[in-house]
Amino acid sequence: MLERPAVLAAEFPPSVEEFFTPSLIAGAGDWLTKFTLYTWVTVALLIIFFLVAYRNPKLVPTKTQWIAESVYGFGRNTVAKDMIGPEGIRFAPYLTTLFVFILVMNFYAIVPGIQISPNSHIAFPAILAVISYVMFIWLGVRKHGFGKYFKTALMPPAPWFMMPILIPIELFSTFIARPATLALRLFANMFAGHMILLVFTLGGFALFNADSLWIKPLSLLSWLMAVVLTFLEFLIIVLQSYVFVVLTSSYIQGALADEH
Amino acid sequence: METFAVVSGSLSAVGYGLAAIGPGIGVGLIFASYIQSTARQPESARITTPFLWIGFAVVEALALLGIAFGFVFSSGTPG
Numbered sequence: 213m214l215e216r217p218a219v220l221a222a223e224f225p226p227s228v229e230e231f232f233t234p235s236l237i238a239g240a241g242d243w244l245t246k247f248t249l250y251t252w253v254t255v256a257l258l259i260i261f262f263l264v265a266y267r268n269p270k271l272v273p274t275k276t277q278w279i280a281e282s283v284y285g286f287g288r289n290t291v292a293k294d295m296i297g298p299e300g301i302r303f304a305p306y307l308t309t310l311f312v313f314i315l316v317m318n319f320y321a322i323v324p325g326i327q328i329s330p331n332s333h334i335a336f337p338a339i340l341a342v343i344s345y346v347m348f349i350w351l352g353v354r355k356h357g358f359g360k361y362f363k364t365a366l367m368p369p370a371p372w373f374m375m376p377i378l379i380p381i382e383l384f385s386t387f388i389a390r391p392a393t394l395a396l397r398l399f400a401n402m403f404a405g406h407m408i409l410l411v412f413t414l415g416g417f418a419l420f421n422a423d424s425l426w427i428k429p430l431s432l433l434s435w436l437m438a439v440v441l442t443f444l445e446f447l448i449i450v451l452q453s454y455v456f457v458v459l460t461s462s463y464i465q466g467a468l469a470d471e472h
Numbered sequence: 473m474e475t476f477a478v479v480s481g482s483l484s485a486v487g488y489g490l491a492a493i494g495p496g497i498g499v500g501l502i503f504a505s506y507i508q509s510t511a512r513q514p515e516s517a518r519i520t521t522p523f524l525w526i527g528f529a530v531v532e533a534l535a536l537l538g539i540a541f542g543f544v545f546s547s548g549t550p551g
Contacts, residue, residue, distance in 0.1 A: 227543075400536035400537050459526065
């Protein structure tokens, strides 16, 4: 139930130090941690799964093929086509990959033994947000031209005397807040989720090791809350990966939109 | 100046408590409007469900920033 079974009574309350795990193989260097290992495992898992599922595609799909097609169908229809429109189909592969990647990376937060997601370090969501940021700006500039894109992005349809207020707001909202909130939203969800599970799990142990006999049964309540919150964490995992992808596609749609 | 009363303990915990008021009301408003609109016109539920989840996640982001920054500003080690 604990990440480090060798340490039975970890200190309660948990601190940010819990997120900095030691190197997996002592002496291999600080870079080989749970986070880097499971990032690579995620990439390998996804490549192998989609390659194997589509190795001999049949008209009547096998189970694996059906699952892979459903996942891609979700990314293509529900996300790309609905949010961006018919020209969004060409983004469907990237959006689907992004969705499954974030989903699997988040999922490690509730897998027993792993119990922490690489997305609870700001670096991984930050890179994904930077990719989305560069992507929608690049697409907008490529479609409308450099000056035209920034003109339509920064100047909403409003009377001229409102522009001195609106332009800084639009600048901040579109070019600063969008990538920052994309990254921070995913990071904070995974960080807080892990922290909450730590609180209830380690708190259960702290209550269990209490001196008074009347307090010991409360540890069961604490562990029950940990189980309930694991289910909630599963909902958050799926939701956050969906929201990241939907917001990315919404920004792409905004960049590709024709001017009013 | 003499000190008459002292409040000790973690100020970031109080800060997080205050920061959770806004998103709490916001999430309540979002789900309330979804339930009401679905009650008035059940066929619209399919159309408004994506907005429900997007809106919830965007508002919840602020509440979670509160949790995360509580640790950033107290212990000094950022996530």
